[in-house]
Amino acid sequence: MVPRVLLGHGTENDFVVLPDPDGSVWPADRLDPELVRRLCDRRAGLGGDGVLRVVPSRHVPDAAAVLGEALSQCEWFMDHRNADGSYAEMCGNGVRLFLHVLLAEGLL
Numbered sequence: 840m841v842p843r844v845l846l847g848h849g850t851e852n853d854f855v856v857l858p859d860p861d862g863s864v865w866p867a868d869r870l871d872p873e874l875v876r877r878l879c880d881r882r883a884g885l886g887g888d889g890v891l892r893v894v895p896s897r898h899v900p901d902a903a904a905v906l907g908e909a910l911s912q913c914e915w916f917m918d919h920r921n922a923d924g925s926y927a928e929m930c931g932n933g934v935r936l937f938l939h940v941l942l943a944e945g946l947l
Contacts, residue, residue, distance in 0.1 A: 862895055
């Protein structure tokens with residue numbers, strides 16, 4: 840199976856988007872910093888300010904530890920990485936695109 844890769848932007852921040860509706864196409868352990876850097880490279884990759892993996896919360900290894908009982912209320916998770924491969928905690932423009940992808944893909 841060839842993984843789907845989307846490109847999108849939210850208020851001039853652009854992202855490589857990796858839809859992963861069943862948590863098996865882009866496992867977090869495959870999304871290592873080097874792969875993220877290559878995807879975000881504007882000359883040799885797709886180019887972007889970061890990578891957004893759209894994945895069900897239950898497929899995020901540490902979700903239960905972080906969310907606790909709220910896990911059952913959090914269906915989707917935005918696994919956001921900066922262009923340098925580091926984890927990003929929050930990005931408002933990324934959230935805009937995350938929601939757009941969920942709606943456009945019929946996931947919400």
